[in-house]
Structures are given as C-alpha cells and as structure tokens.
Amino acid sequence: MRFFSSSGKVYDFMRWRMVFVVISIVMVFGAIGLLVTGQARLGTDFRGGTEVEVAFRGEVSPQEIRDAVTAAEFHTPDVIKVDDSKNAHHYLIRVQDVSILTGEIEAAVERALCFGPRAAECPEAQRATEVRFSPGGDKVTVRFGVAPDLDWVRERASAVKGIRLRPGANNPFIQNARDHKVEIQLMSKGDQLLSGLQRALGQRAPEQTLRSEWIGPRAGAQLRDSAVKSILIAIVFIMAYIAFRFDLRFAPGSVVALIHDATGTVGLLILLGREIDLTTVAAVLTIIGYSVNDTVVIYDRVRENLGKLRGASFRELINVSTSEMLGRTLLTNATVQMSVLAFFVWGTGTLKNFALTLTIGMFLGTYSTIYIALPVTEWFDKVLFQRLGGGQSRGGRKTARRRPAEASA
Numbered sequence: 001m002r003f004f005s006s007s008g009k010v011y012d013f014m015r016w017r018m019v020f021v022v023i024s025i026v027m028v029f030g031a032i033g034l035l036v037t038g039q040a041r042l043g044t045d046f047r048g049g050t051e052v053e054v055a056f057r058g059e060v061s062p063q064e065i066r067d068a069v070t071a072a073e074f075h076t077p078d079v080i081k082v083d084d085s086k087n088a089h090h091y092l093i094r095v096q097d098v099s100i101l102t103g104e105i106e107a108a109v110e111r112a113l114c115f116g117p118r119a120a121e122c123p124e125a126q127r128a129t130e131v132r133f134s135p136g137g138d139k140v141t142v143r144f145g146v147a148p149d150l151d152w153v154r155e156r157a158s159a160v161k162g163i164r165l166r167p168g169a170n171n172p173f174i175q176n177a178r179d180h181k182v183e184i185q186l187m188s189k190g191d192q193l194l195s196g197l198q199r200a201l202g203q204r205a206p207e208q209t210l211r212s213e214w215i216g217p218r219a220g221a222q223l224r225d226s227a228v229k230s231i232l233i234a235i236v237f238i239m240a241y242i243a244f245r246f247d248l249r250f251a252p253g254s255v256v257a258l259i260h261d262a263t264g265t266v267g268l269l270i271l272l273g274r275e276i277d278l279t280t281v282a283a284v285l286t287i288i289g290y291s292v293n294d295t296v297v298i299y300d301r302v303r304e305n306l307g308k309l310r311g312a313s314f315r316e317l318i319n320v321s322t323s324e325m326l327g328r329t330l331l332t333n334a335t336v337q338m339s340v341l342a343f344f345v346w347g348t349g350t351l352k353n354f355a356l357t358l359t360i361g362m363f364l365g366t367y368s369t370i371y372i373a374l375p376v377t378e379w380f381d382k383v384l385f386q387r388l389g390g391g392q393s394r395g396g397r398k399t400a401r402r403r404p405a406e407a408s409a
Helices: 013-036 062-071 103-112 117-121 150-158 189-204 217-245 250-271 278-308 314-346 350-387
Strands: 049-055 078-081 090-095 128-133 139-144 173-176 181-185 211-215
Touching (some): 013 314, 013 350, 062 090, 103 128, 189 211, 217 250, 217 278, 250 350, 278 314, 314 350
Antiparallel strands (some): 049 211, 078 090, 128 139
C-alpha cells in the first residue's frame, strides 16, 4: 500500500532516522562535555570582571595591548579584535578585576575621613557620619554632620595608599547640600586600564573608552543561574502547551528537540571559539521559539492526516506530512536566514554573534523537527498506544475507508 502527499511525492525521511539520531546524541553529549569541562568562553556577564571597548589611534597588535594591560598590573587580560569598517584598530579588552577597593583600603578610607571608632580624635567639623563604597569601586559617598571642607576631603582621600582620585577640579563635589553628602570619584579599573594603555602606547593609545562595563563575580554567577532557569522554564511550558494542544505523545518529542537545539547551538559556538554571554541566551530563547513553531506546523499536519490516512502506519504518516510541509519549511527557513545573514555580514560585535547563533540554531531547529521530534513521537506512539495500550496506534487503525484521491494500492 502506497500513500501520496498533496504535492504528489512522498520522501522517506524516516529511512535514515537512526543515523541522524546517533549523530545528534554525540553532538548533544559532546556539547555537555565541553560545558562541564570548562571549555566554554564565558563572557563578563557570567564570570564577572571589567570590560572596556576602545578604538586605538594607530596600528597596534593584540600582543602589544596585552603587554600594556599586564604592565598596568592586570592579570590574564582577554584582547578581542572587533570588526569595524570605520576603525581597523577597534578592540575589546576584558580583565577579571572589578573593584580597586579591598577591605583594607576601605578601612583606611574610613579612618582618613574620621569615621568609625577613632572619629572622636578628629574635630567635630571633620567627622563623617556615614561612608559608603560603590560595588564597582569607582566612587565613595560620605555624609558629614556639618558642611565639609572639600579641599580637606580631597587631601585626606588622596593620601590613602591604593586609590587614585579621578582627575578634575570638581572632584570631590557636594552631592546633597541639605544633608552634607559628598561624592568622591575614584579611578575605576576601566580608568586605570585606559591610563595604562596611554602610558605604554603613547600617541597610538585611545583618548577615551567607547564603553566601560563591570560586573561582580557574585552577580555574574546569579545571571548564569538565571539564564539556565529561563531556558528550562521555557521548555517546560512549551511541553505543557504541546501536550494540551495536540496529544501527550507529541510533547516528549518537542522537548527532546528543543534541548537538542539549545545544547547543540551552544556546543558549536564553543567549538568556533565564540563567547557565551547574555546575548547568546537571548538568541537561544529565540531559537527555542522558532523551533517549536516549526515543530507545531508539522505536528498539526500529522494530526490532520491521522483522520485522513486511516490505513497508514505512523512512519508513513510522518513521511507524508513532512513531504507536504517541506516546501513551506524550506521557504520560511531561507527567508529568515537571508535576514539574519545580513546582520551577520554587516553587523559588528554583539549583533554579529547574535546573528551567528540564530543561523546555527535555526538550521538545527529545522533538522531536529524532522529527525529528532518526529522519531521520538513515533517511538512514543508505539510504546503508549501499541504496547501499553494492547493494540495498534491511532495512526494504524483501519476502521475507515481510504479515499481514492488520498491513497492507492
């Protein structure tokens, strides 16, 4: 008995399903192994540190930049060249240092500003009633009982070993005259890194940073955990939707396919030496949404054909349904890939990495719908509706006549 799709030709997609399933299993467990062994290049978002984006004014090599950053007392810097058509010397520099303020330095600043147990030794006009340090170590906020002398504050703060005030006549400054709050701006790690580049490279060094960001190790770990939770929560809700929208046997296949897409995409990015950061997580969540949409379209056609091709096995149903939707799938995927390719070719930095992640994930999403989700669904159909149910699956019932236009012997 032979069945035809609405397009007239049926491709046997399930013929090589076991080969592709084995390839996918190797890819998924390989990606997990790369993550577990620490091969992934985690961005500043997840590991913490300081990130500075600069544009140099002359020819400079990554090794020269690395040497200059190391000479400024930063350890193991990451120097990444940024593709930029406007500036050929555009670089991203990352260090794991976040704050210049250690516990000893903070205690020294408090003593210098007459705050704490020894405050009684200072005149009342010079006693600080509150001292707060920013998480990034780039500012100190001090509250006094009376209006302070800013020159005295500058002199006392500058005398503390280990900190440097940011250049400028308006530093420190009165933040709030009503409660005598003063802000002291310090040279942050980003400022110190830029200063080190200027000392070492002279005229070739950048005049200022294009972007400077930092994040603490604890916050980075929280972001990493939240990223994993967001992906898992998305998969759980999608599984519930598929089970409610179609049938219980359809849900596991979609979940396995989504896990395959997410881990496979991350694994390939690691092999390509790309960085894993919050942008990657956003792209993976986008891929999950795209992949489940593709899976739902074919699932819907399979369910529709369950009522039409009553004499077909589930494998035949899958082949017919996939063949009917093949043209739609290829056209949709090609259109989306053309748009994403434009971002990859002409985009820079984060946008380029986002586009690359989408390109890999969308390809895997289309592939996993055919060779992961549907084979898993076929297996569940056999287990739930044949072995456990004690009979044939719903796709295998022969209780209705076949229409001549739909099938032929």
